[in-house]
Amino acid sequence: MRLLAAALLLLQSADAPSHVARTELRAGLETLYGGEFERAAHVFGELAAGDTNDPAPLVFQAGAYIWWAAAKDSDDFAAARIDSLLDVAIATAKRHPAGPARDFWLGTALGYRARERDLHGHAWGASRDAKGMRDAYRRVLAADSSCIDCYLGLGLYSYGLARASSFARIVARLLGLGGGNAAEGLRLMHRVAAEGDLARVEAGWVLAAALEREAERDERRAGALRAEARSIVAGLAHRYPGNPVFLRFLARP
Numbered sequence: 001m002r003l004l005a006a007a008l009l010l011l012q013s014a015d016a017p018s019h020v021a022r023t024e025l026r027a028g029l030e031t032l033y034g035g036e037f038e039r040a041a042h043v044f045g046e047l048a049a050g051d052t053n054d055p056a057p058l059v060f061q062a063g064a065y066i067w068w069a070a071a072k073d074s075d076d077f078a079a080a081r082i083d084s085l086l087d088v089a090i091a092t093a094k095r096h097p098a099g100p101a102r103d104f105w106l107g108t109a110l111g112y113r114a115r116e117r118d119l120h121g122h123a124w125g126a127s128r129d130a131k132g133m134r135d136a137y138r139r140v141l142a143a144d145s146s147c148i149d150c151y152l153g154l155g156l157y158s159y160g161l162a163r164a165s166s167f168a169r170i171v172a173r174l175l176g177l178g179g180g181n182a183a184e185g186l187r188l189m190h191r192v193a194a195e196g197d198l199a200r201v202e203a204g205w206v207l208a209a210a211l212e213r214e215a216e217r218d219e220r221r222a223g224a225l226r227a228e229a230r231s232i233v234a235g236l237a238h239r240y241p242g243n244p245v246f247l248r249f250l251a252r253p
Helices: 019-033 037-050 055-072 079-094 100-119 123-143 150-162 166-175 182-195 200-217 222-239 244-251
Strands: none
Touching: 019 037, 019 055, 037 055, 055 079, 055 100, 055 244, 079 100, 100 123, 100 150, 123 150, 150 182, 150 200, 182 200, 200 222, 200 244, 222 244
């Protein structure tokens, strides 16, 4: 999975899902990370149909298809379905009144859509969505500094900009995105992987991918970086032994 992914989090607020719905969403995420991607997509689809005013199940359903595509090692698998779900999730979030819950789900959906656009070569659209994600998460943190999971999106943003191609950096400057900071991005990913709530699994996975990328850039530290990445994914695979994405990572020489 590309690094322009986003954390998954349920915020408790006046317009957040009830405790029962929260339990169902958590159960759906366990199904997703356990490797049952098709079943997870179905679960979240049913939840979305049950409450058309809630963007959360739509975001999670798109996430299930993204993981399913990763398991198939196919950038194009369900791409149109993913885009459609994220478009609806963004529109649904925007209908909510201003506040942390609205901003979180808007930022999460924009982060996933930025990932998809980056994956399919649409640098301009990806950059615009990434900026929207950044701004939304910053608003959440301004209202609720305890949102540890929010730092995953910001960490990915900072790291992704620092390691972007020359063309992507030009686009970033045109849009006022800044230059990024790889060390800061890694630090934030580490924090969420250790302290996050529902974003902890996602944080561990994208952190491992980032460490692998850093190993390719730093020959001196390559061994240690790859060992850390493998240790992180081994922990995820121990918790979710049925996830083929983790198992394929560990099977590499």
